[in-house]
Amino acid sequence: MHEIVIVGSLNMDLVVQVNDMPLPGETIPGGDLQTICGGKGANQAVAAGRIAGKAAMVGRVGNDAFGTRLLESLNHAHVDTAYVSRDTAATGTAVILVDSRGENSIVISPGANGQVTEIDLDAADGVLKNARFVLTQFELPMPVIQALIKRMHSFEGKLILNPAPYRPIAPEFLAMVDFFVPNETEAEKFSGVHVADMDSAQQACRVLLDMGIQNVIVTLGAKGALLANPHGIQHIPGVKVNPVDTTAAGDTFIGAFAAAMVRKFSLEDAVCYANCAGAIAVTRFGAQTSIPAAEEVDALYARQ
Ligand code: RIB
Numbered sequence: 001m002h003e004i005v006i007v008g009s010l011n012m013d014l015v016v017q018v019n020d021m022p023l024p025g026e027t028i029p030g031g032d033l034q035t036i037c038g039g040k041g042a043n044q045a046v047a048a049g050r051i052a053g054k055a056a057m058v059g060r061v062g063n064d065a066f067g068t069r070l071l072e073s074l075n076h077a078h079v080d081t082a083y084v085s086r087d088t089a090a091t092g093t094a095v096i097l098v099d100s101r102g103e104n105s106i107v108i109s110p111g112a113n114g115q116v117t118e119i120d121l122d123a124a125d126g127v128l129k130n131a132r133f134v135l136t137q138f139e140l141p142m143p144v145i146q147a148l149i150k151r152m153h154s155f156e157g158k159l160i161l162n163p164a165p166y167r168p169i170a171p172e173f174l175a176m177v178d179f180f181v182p183n184e185t186e187a188e189k190f191s192g193v194h195v196a197d198m199d200s201a202q203q204a205c206r207v208l209l210d211m212g213i214q215n216v217i218v219t220l221g222a223k224g225a226l227l228a229n230p231h232g233i234q235h236i237p238g239v240k241v242n243p244v245d246t247t248a249a250g251d252t253f254i255g256a257f258a259a260a261m262v263r264k265f266s267l268e269d270a271v272c273y274a275n276c277a278g279a280i281a282v283t284r285f286g287a288q289t290s291i292p293a294a295e296e297v298d299a300l301y302a303r304q
Contacts (some may be wrong), residue, residue: 002055004134030076041137046079083123166189227271276304
């Protein structure tokens with residue numbers, strides 16, 4: 001059985017480095033095209049697998065070379081791919097530009113991710129029922145995400161929802177979420193509070209808690225994260241690093257958070273540990289290529 005299960009997207013990232021992002025209508029030169037394993041779901045699975053030593057992934061890839069590479073990358077990170085099926089649609093892809101400041105801009109072509117249905121949840125029902133933490137994001141069809149939220153509400157395990165990229169969802173589903181992990185932009189969109197500083201981020205947390213969410217963790221990039229629940233709101237500071245590429249930093253944070261919870265860290269310590277994992281990811285290029293091993297995160301965490 002698996003303590004951490006990820007239901008989500010698998011993408012091959014088609015990445016080009018640029019000095020500055022192109023303006024509308026502009027053509028600019030870039031570096032060599034690189035294909036790097038990614039997808040928010042698969043990135044979170046790799047982070048959980050590398051750090052906790054074990055995880056399982058539920059999703060779909062195409063019957064193509066990208067799909068094979070993504071499965072190999074997951075297996076290499078100790079992720080069970082028995083619940084990832086091969087679809088007639090092509091493997092999902094993400095077209096990514098990374099600028100000289102490490103910021104990215106991403107366009108997704110969902111491919112096989114868009115074919116995931118409740119049938120995939122039924123096939124994985126046993127592992128979902130027995131998981132301690134189930135992670136999902138917003139790169140699968142919304143009916144599947146809603147069905148997963150409902151299903152997890154009747155199971156023992158906790159659901160960690162990373163609402164990225166932003167899409168609206170009925171409040172009744174948010175009220176069933178155990179851990180809601182948006183970034184600042186997503187927190188603003190879900191709460192309706194303009195997040196401009198720490199005070200407004202805290203205000204957004206209060207609105208989200210009032211919707212019935214058990215725990216809210218707003219990731220703040222270099223500033224760390226806010227942890228909010230009915231006991232209060234805490235700022236857990238980030239780790240200062242020189243950014244190379246922020247791609248998958250949030251995914252690494254979430255996978256590491258789940259791994260730390262399984263390792264019986266307190267909530268505050270798990271967020272601090274996740275900050276360390278995310279900070280390391282930011283210093284490296286690419287999605288799954290940037291996700292650290294447990295020993296690396298442990299070492300940085302010990303210095304905090
Ligand atoms: O969060 C980063 C990920 O978003 C990339 O790997 C890309 O595939 C998109 O899903």
